[in-house]
Amino acid sequence: MAARGRLxxxxxxxxxxxLSPAADKTRPARSGLSLTQxxxxxxxxxxxxxxxxxxxxxxxxxxxxxxxxxxxxxxxTPPVSAGLRNFQHLIADPRFWQALKVTTTYTLIxxxxxxxxxxxxxxxxxxxxxxxxxxxxxxxxxxxVPSVANAVLWAWIFNTDFGLLNTLLRMVGIPKVQWLVxxxxxxxxxxxxxxxxxxxxxxxxxxxxxxxxxxxxxAADIDGAGRAAKLWSIAIPLLSPVIFFNLIIGIIxxxxxxxxxxxxxxxxxxxxxxxxxxxLYRTAFRDLEMGYAAALAWVLFFIILGLxxxxxxxxxxxxxxxxxx
Amino acid sequence: MxxxxxxxxxxxxxxxxxxxxxxxxxxxxxxxxxLFLLPFVWMISSSLKQEQQVFQYPPQLIPSPVMLSNxxxxxxxxxxxxxxxxxxxxxxxxxxxxxxxxxxxAYGFARxxxxxxxxxxxxxxxxxxxxxxxxMIPQFVLFTRLGWIDTYLPLTVPFxxxxxxxxxxxxxxxxxxxxxxLADAARVDGCNEFGIYWRIMMPLAKPALTTVGIFTFLxxxxxxIGPLLYIKSPDLFTVSIGLATFRSIMRTRWDLxxxxxxxxxxxxxxxxxxxxxxxxxxxxxxxxxx
Numbered sequence: 001m002a003a004r005g006r007l008x009x010x011x012x013x014x015x016x017x018x019l020s021p022a023a024d025k026t027r028p029a030r031s032g033l034s035l036t037q038x039x040x041x042x043x044x045x046x047x048x049x050x051x052x053x054x055x056x057x058x059x060x061x062x063x064x065x066x067x068x069x070x071x072x073x074x075x076x077t078p079p080v081s082a083g084l085r086n087f088q089h090l091i092a093d094p095r096f097w098q099a100l101k102v103t104t105t106y107t108l109i110x111x112x113x114x115x116x117x118x119x120x121x122x123x124x125x126x127x128x129x130x131x132x133x134x135x136x137x138x139x140x141x142x143x144x145v146p147s148v149a150n151a152v153l154w155a156w157i158f159n160t161d162f163g164l165l166n167t168l169l170r171m172v173g174i175p176k177v178q179w180l181v182x183x184x185x186x187x188x189x190x191x192x193x194x195x196x197x198x199x200x201x202x203x204x205x206x207x208x209x210x211x212x213x214x215x216x217x218x219a220a221d222i223d224g225a226g227r228a229a230k231l232w233s234i235a236i237p238l239l240s241p242v243i244f245f246n247l248i249i250g251i252i253x254x255x256x257x258x259x260x261x262x263x264x265x266x267x268x269x270x271x272x273x274x275x276x277x278x279x280l281y282r283t284a285f286r287d288l289e290m291g292y293a294a295a296l297a298w299v300l301f302f303i304i305l306g307l308x309x310x311x312x313x314x315x316x317x318x319x320x321x322x323x324x325x
Numbered sequence: 326m327x328x329x330x331x332x333x334x335x336x337x338x339x340x341x342x343x344x345x346x347x348x349x350x351x352x353x354x355x356x357x358x359x360l361f362l363l364p365f366v367w368m369i370s371s372s373l374k375q376e377q378q379v380f381q382y383p384p385q386l387i388p389s390p391v392m393l394s395n396x397x398x399x400x401x402x403x404x405x406x407x408x409x410x411x412x413x414x415x416x417x418x419x420x421x422x423x424x425x426x427x428x429x430x431a432y433g434f435a436r437x438x439x440x441x442x443x444x445x446x447x448x449x450x451x452x453x454x455x456x457x458x459x460x461m462i463p464q465f466v467l468f469t470r471l472g473w474i475d476t477y478l479p480l481t482v483p484f485x486x487x488x489x490x491x492x493x494x495x496x497x498x499x500x501x502x503x504x505x506x507l508a509d510a511a512r513v514d515g516c517n518e519f520g521i522y523w524r525i526m527m528p529l530a531k532p533a534l535t536t537v538g539i540f541t542f543l544x545x546x547x548x549x550i551g552p553l554l555y556i557k558s559p560d561l562f563t564v565s566i567g568l569a570t571f572r573s574i575m576r577t578r579w580d581l582x583x584x585x586x587x588x589x590x591x592x593x594x595x596x597x598x599x600x601x602x603x604x605x606x607x608x609x610x611x612x613x614x615x
Contacts, residue, residue, distance in 0.1 A: 050430040062459065129347055141594060142364070159579075167384055252454065280461075297458055297460075
């Protein structure tokens, strides 16, 4: 990392370091605690804020959510035990299945598409082409645009009569598409919009590609390997841990898409973009069904956990980890 | 001269093919770049048009007259200056909390040896995988009980507890890369772990702290669901909530909506240009060491 290169350590420090265990022994034990005990206490003091945080903001809430999922509660009157009713409600609720279908469709299309696009751009940029910094900037910046500004901007881009997309289509003679009005087009629109944000994974891919030692390519050159062979036999295998990482992050993120549904499409038309967490939010804060919403939250947790484990199980074995050099 | 230059640029047939390949790649990247820039061009262009001009076909790329007044009108229609101030209060509190708490915990994970450390670091990684929406409802209930609704406490206090798994992770990776000789020397001089953390590690960790600081700014500036849940009074609104409210009022005033959106994007883009290398570093660390 950056600082390591800049650090020039005087030899004397290295020499003194060898003395440090001895120095520890000669120091009188202050409170009768052994060195290990003291180390343990100091260690736990350092990580105490995190442990407290996990208990207060994660474990306790998760536990409460578990309990709430067996209650009926509108935030105002006291909670009433509901047994398994929330989960029965969930299975019978068409909106739950619609939300699941919408989110799964979105994940299955936008995540692989985004990964391929990000990897493609990164591969093109890794060819020592002129203006790489400018390109990196242009492709990356959309991914840091605030989600609210993003939603407002794309609402205007998708506008049926005067939006950017339909204007461009009109210029080449294609009739208007009712992007956010037609239930068949709302999902493609949202997926298209998500592709504008591939810059983050692209930068991660590019960093990974630049970390591949040049000698590998040179060796392949000597063997007479072409571009495709170098891509499939060097770049992709060596990059597979990064692809794997981006895939898992992509799945987790795409199951939590909220702002687009809330601000851009309002879940519509005809629930065509009723994302899972939008349904969860509405259940909790519009319908005030806290127990049912907690059940939805727990189901979401297990869906994401299950999907992650599935990916780890079936793709994890195909990831190539280099021997540490 | 001319022949010399020729032989330099075209030493062999292979190189010519490489040159053609490179031009092709460059053209592809250029087309992509234009497509990626188009939404921004559209946003800025619309933000400078007259109310009726945005509905013209074919659209004018460079509007005339240039309506800079749209920015004044949209940013004063709702008190956006106040929203910016409110957001910056949250940003400053979060920076303070995260830079302190995350580096403190990261030091423990990176440089100290004690039983249970690796287990708790596993917990750090696990918290990065837990979706926000799973704990959202009980957290809301908890903050309601504490009487924290309509204050900035729910948006800031949790960060004092460890500062988030990702930040701990990122700083730990950095601390691990610092040679131990320096700390050992300080230990010989009688410096305790807290002194080493504060006086040796923190100054050395400036690049990593800057990266964390930048992502903290982005997270707070861009956050929507947090303020949506917890902020009710208009005089406490953040920029996100302000813009979302503005959108629901100005249904078809795309000139003003685009001006307000542009204004919200500008600080983020400016930050990127000011600190490009930290953005790229952060992305690289988060991706490669996972």
